[in-house]
Amino acid sequence: MWWPVALMLIGVPPRFLRDLGFASGPPGTLLAWSLGLVVAVFYAAYAVRNIPLVCEHWRAVSLFKLLGILLAVAAALVEEAFFRRFLMDALMRAGWPAVVQVVASGLVFGLAHGIWGIMTGRVSVGIGTMIATGTLGTALGLVYVVGDRSLAPVIIAHFIVTATIQPGITFAAFSGQMRRIYH
Numbered sequence: 142m143w144w145p146v147a148l149m150l151i152g153v154p155p156r157f158l159r160d161l162g163f164a165s166g167p168p169g170t171l172l173a174w175s176l177g178l179v180v181a182v183f184y185a186a187y188a189v190r191n192i193p194l195v196c197e198h199w200r201a202v203s204l205f206k207l208l209g210i211l212l213a214v215a216a217a218l219v220e221e222a223f224f225r226r227f228l229m230d231a232l233m234r235a236g237w238p239a240v241v242q243v244v245a246s247g248l249v250f251g252l253a254h255g256i257w258g259i260m261t262g263r264v265s266v267g268i269g270t271m272i273a274t275g276t277l278g279t280a281l282g283l284v285y286v287v288g289d290r291s292l293a294p295v296i297i298a299h300f301i302v303t304a305t306i307q308p309g310i311t312f313a314a315f316s317g318q319m320r321r322i323y324h
Contacts, residue, residue: 173288177298180280185305194316195309209307217299221292224250224278225285243282250282251275261314270314277302 169177188195198206228249229242237245254274258267281295288294 169288169291169294173284173291173294174297176287177281177284177294178301180277180284181298181301184277184280185302188302188306188310192306192309192313194313195306198309198312199305203308205308209311210304212307213300213303216303217296220250221281221295221299224253225282225295226290226292229282229285230290239286243279243286246282246285247275247277247279250278257314263314263317266314 185199189199190196224246229246232242232245233239251271251274255267255271257270258264261267281298284298285292285295
């Protein structure tokens with residue numbers, strides 16, 4: 142594979158790639174990769190089908206879409222490292238069973254995304270976003286567990302979702318379109 146070498150050439154340390162489940166290290170299981178793809182496709186398809194501005198922008202070629210893709214890379218890496226690796230592994234080390242880890246990860250993921258309600262000044266957007274992203278976070282937590290705790294499948298799934306729905310989801314949140322969906 143050429144891309145691990147390219148990333149190392151620009152200064153990404155090999156351990157970082159290994160810890161994420163890329164290059165050497167646990168690649169995840171076939172079940173995790175399959176489930177992650179199913180989760181990403183269904184979640185993104187739901188947003189495309191039910192949020193007109195997402196539908197309008199998901200295939201658009203624009204500066205906003207490029208920014209959305211860059212955001213998708215950052216969000217997938219940072220959020221999955223925190224909500225799956227850090228949080229779930231801390232709960233595992235504390236002796237909590239996998240089901241608690243998955244549910245806690247989903248709840249905290251949903252709560253963190255409630256910021257959309259604060260940013261838009263719409264409580265309904267915040268609640269709807271917490272429910273939707275909490276569901277996604279729970280599903281990604283399950284993918285993480287069945288993937289032998291490899292971040293690779295959840296990072297790719299998260300990237301697919303965010304790259305598909307940005308910037309449409311942002312436009313929808315600030316235009317009030319999401320409020321109509323959650324009422």
